[in-house]
Amino acid sequence: MRSSFKPSLLQTAIIIVLLAFAFLGTRSLWDPDEGRYTNVALNMLESGDWLHPMRNEYVGHWTKPPLTYWAIAASVATFGYNPWAARIPNALAYLFCAWMVWFIARRMTPGEENKAAIIYATMFLPFGAAQMLTTDFLLTACLSGAMAAWLESRHAGAPRSRRWVMLMWLGFGLGFLTKGPPALLPLLAVVTCSILAPSRHADSPFHWSGLLVFAATALPWYLVVIGDTPGLLEYFLHREVVERVASNEFGRHGEWYGWFQVYAPTLIVGSLPWTWMLWRWLRGLPAAMRGWRQRDSRQQDADGLLLALWVLLPLLVFCVSQSRLPLYLLPLFTPLALIVARQVRVEGRLFPRPLLLGAWLVILLGLRPLAAHWPTHKDAGAWADALRTRVQQPIKQVVFVEDMARYGIHLHLGAQVHKVSIDPLAADAFGPEYDTDLDTELARADGEHSVYICKETLWPRLRAAMEARDRQVIVHGQPFEGRVIFSVRQR
Helix, strand or coil: CCCCCCCCHHHHHHHHHHHHHCCCCCCCCECCHHHHHHHHHHHHHHHCCCCCCECCCCCECCCCCCHHHHHHHHHHHHHCCCHHHHHHHHHHHHHHHHHHHHHHHHHHCCCCHHHHHHHHHHCHHHHHHCCCCCCHHHHHHHHHHHHHHHHHHCCCCCCHHHHHHHHHHHHHHHHHHHHCHHHHCHHHHHHHHHHHCCCCCCCCCCCHHHHHHHHHHHHHHHHHHHHHCCCHHHHHHHHHHHHHHHCCCCCCCCCCCHHHHHHHHHHHHHCCCCHHHHHHHHHHHHHHHHHCCCHHHHHHCHHHHHHHHHHHHHHHHHHHCCCCCHHHHHHHHHHHHHHHHHHHHHCCCCCCCHHHHHHHHHHHHHHHHHHHCCCCCCEHHHHHHHHHHHCCCCCCEEEEECCCCCCCHHHHHCCEEEEEECCCCCCCCCCCCCCEEHHHHHHHCCHHHEEEEEECCCHHHHHHHHHHCCEEEEECCCCECCEEEEEEEEC
């Protein structure tokens, strides 16, 4: 029996906009990721240097290209220093992805495009990631747009097909400017599908005009920063590509079973409440693959073949790579939502009635204020409040000594954040664990407006180190989250 509920375009838009923007600024930034990305964006905004990502005025932050930083900085410049403004780019990326699912479903599953967009928007991982400040949702938006353009190019005659191919490469170029080489993973599906189920109408996905668009979009920033930063190319290629793929250097579940440990729960929980439909698709996949051995069958079910390739080929790369995190799979939820929409249309699976769908929406939306009040030492807003109540003078700089830096304080307090080591450091131009050592920090710091933070267990050693350097320490109130908050004065 089919569901009688067929959401209108207006109902679909209201649901998705509500999911995107409800409680957007309720939760403070959580470190390390949200604080780190926002901190770099604010440093760009405050310094006027939009080319060189910086952790602070002395140390670069080269782990990701700049598009996410640009988006956050532009939003904060427009709407002010608050979590709502910082998260607007992610909310817009979420809206764009839902639109791209709608756009693709209009051709793949005519009549079910509204359901397809709702399916995507209500999947647990996309919904949750929409308010998590990382590079992953902007990347997903870029790749969803690129694949939507390529699909249109397969159905458009020349010269329209070529224009869609150019748009595809624009999407890949923006993705490359967001997260580098992982942006090109959907090309595995593009190439394989073009070989197995070619379109008579489509221009080549590798037409020179498209490659030119990609080069003009993706490469200028890399050329500029590599040219003026010695050693950066080697850092990008070795540490950010080779080590992430071939080693567990970053401690991201590189064990042989890590792929299952991370990605199985991500797919099962992240696709709720539609997981059972994906399970049915997975059970039928071997039979479909046997059918795809025949050329005619591949042509007749080119959409099904593409969706399978779009999910399975990048997933294989993610499993082989030894750096594994749940949000790496976020771009795969675009084809997963389309697969569910095909299940709804082709197999007649029930789409939830309004009451059940409404109950799920209430659950999702209720999680956001709950998260805002979740007690965690990573809450940068709580740290900013603790500093305001304990320190009377204006704070321009917060220094974490051998502890995780809460970079989100930059947004909530308007202060620079540094992370320092007590002992001298070996030189590391790219990606150092610490910004500098204690002696260098003391020489640079504005003692009147700087506040230091360390764990209580480290406090005796640090106090002795300060006294040995002829510094007086002034403790501000009771410890917070097991940390001592203090200022330093020259004796």
